Amino acid sequence: MNEIKLSKRLKMVAGFVAPQARVADIGSDHAYLPTYLVQSGQINFALAGEVVKGPFEIAQNQVNEMNLQQQIEVRLASGLAAIELTDQIDTIVIAGMGGILISEILDAGQEKLAPVKRLILQPNNHEDSLRQWLFDHHFMIKNEAILLEAGKFYEIIVAEPSEISVSKISVPSAKSLMFGPILSEEKSEVFQQKWQKELTTLHKILERLPEEQKEKRQQILQQISEITEAIQ
Template sequence: MTEVKLSKRLQAVADLVKSDSRLLDVGSDHAYLPTYLIQQKKIDFAIAGEVVKGPFQIAKNHVAEQNLQDKIEVRLANGLAAFEESDAISSIVIAGMGGLLISEILEEGKDKLSQVEQLILQPNNHEESLRSWLVAHDFVISSEKILLEAGKIYEIIVAEHGTSELNETELEFGPYLSQEKSEVFRKKWNKELSTLKKILERLPENHEKRAAVQAKKEKIEGVLQ
């Protein structure tokens, strides 16, 4: 068995998975995450879900090479259709997709989430839409991470069952991230601020979009203070 080394992004996801979880990894990318968690003895059962036959076969081959077929089941299925109630899945990871797609996957499978204790979500964009979906469907964001890897910034959202309300700022910037204001968080939003300033320089004073761009610029400046 070859020990799996995870990327910085996936390592951050792995660190957030609860010990002894029964895991579903949606869009599993070679089943690296489940393999690592099994090898580290953090969990002892996982489903690696793939919706396309090519990646499905690659993941199956990887699991076989690691001789972990008794602990990791690779299933060809769309989103949360990869598991059944009898699988007793307690943690779900959906990483490396757009926030809108993650929201759609959760929406399509929402009737299967009642017994799931933990969602670990890593959207590549539209984080605010995903947070809105979670709040609307009685999930509480329990923690957030933001990290920089190979020049890209990634956010990770962990959610559990419960009711909460997030204001507009918390939805857009993250309830925890906007409080912590880490160096990476500041890097992300300073870059956005720079883009908005350039747009304002080009827009005529009476342009219809100017007020919205100016408002967003001021909101970011307020959060970064």
């Protein structure tokens, strides 16, 4: 049996999967992550969901080639519709999509979230919108990570159902939503790199903006100020 070699990004996602979790990987991309998790002995069961027939067939072939049909089920379905309550899924992974799309997938499948103990989400953008969705639906961000791979920055958000009364949960600040409640505290080297790059981009935009576009210039200056404060 050939061992799967995960990308740095998916390897970090895999690190947040609890031992013996029952995992649903939504938008599974060749079923690489479930295959790795099962091959390594980290988990015993996973399902891989794909909404498009082509990727579904590729994932299915991957599982068949690895002879893992008893431990990994590949299903053709939209979002969380791939999950049946009888699967006893306790961990959902959605990686490599836009933050708004991830929010929409979670929103459309809310009835599947009741038994879930952990969400492991890796948005490619709009991380702030996803964090807002999690707060609005009573999920607490328990961990975050950031990495740089092949010139791109990726954030991973690990959330679990809140055990605190809704009335006692603090409303997240704009800073927390934008920069991440944990990432903005840790201020890792990669975190600094990401936002320094964004600062450089904003300064270039500002240089090109005509003076008469005062409102737009003010918005950019505000963003620059917020980022500068966040990375200090």
